[in-house]
Amino acid sequence: MDALHEEWRQTRDSLAADTCPGTPAYDGALAEYHAESWSYLDDWASHGQAVLDINTAARHAPSSLAPPPTATTIPASGRTSTVRR
Template identity: 60%
Template sequence: MRDSKKILDAWDAYSDEHTDLDGWPHDDHAYGLRAGQRDADTAEAFELLRYGARHLLATAETQLAQLPENTVQSRWVYQLGVLHTALDRLDALHEQWLTTRDALPFTAKPGTADFDDALAEHHAESWSYLDDWATHGNVVREINSAARKAPSPLAPTPARTPVRRSAARK
């Protein structure tokens, strides 16, 4: 998630420098190439997380349900929902990519226009959902941190010591 955030920050800096005040690129071709690189880099960064993402979300939801109410940030439920939706879309787009890849001509290999164009389109379609993970993914860490700091529901509550009154007071 950190790599994705760095990629997004680098993109924002590039975009700010290479667009006019209305947001139009100075050079459409160069801007499009850089956007394609952003999409590919973000997809690559997410691959490290993809296969464990559902487990991370399930763990965060379990932890969130067990946290004392006064330690819960109201945005966490919303952010977990965004991550779930994004992951569902990414999974569907990945299946779509596999179908597209399998339908490419036999000669379409990485480095050929047929393959690279189809992959670039897949990355472009996936980018906004990957951006959701870059933007909201830190919620998993925040919930885990809160859960680690929260008192365990299994720990016994310390017994209260009765207050003793002094003998001088009668």
């Protein structure tokens, strides 16, 4: 979708200066962009939730690539620590 949108922006920017929404050249280019977008939008509508579920599962699964989180100790209340500067 990002590549297709960038292509649309380049097409829009390459149109003549007097070409604006409502003119056949602009509306034709926009209609082509929309027509090309539908299949990607349909894929997202059909399978987007699965992609989100996979991402959520991957974020919560342990990984041998990343070290496990380390616990940090919190000093007991009432104790003061000396800080060297």
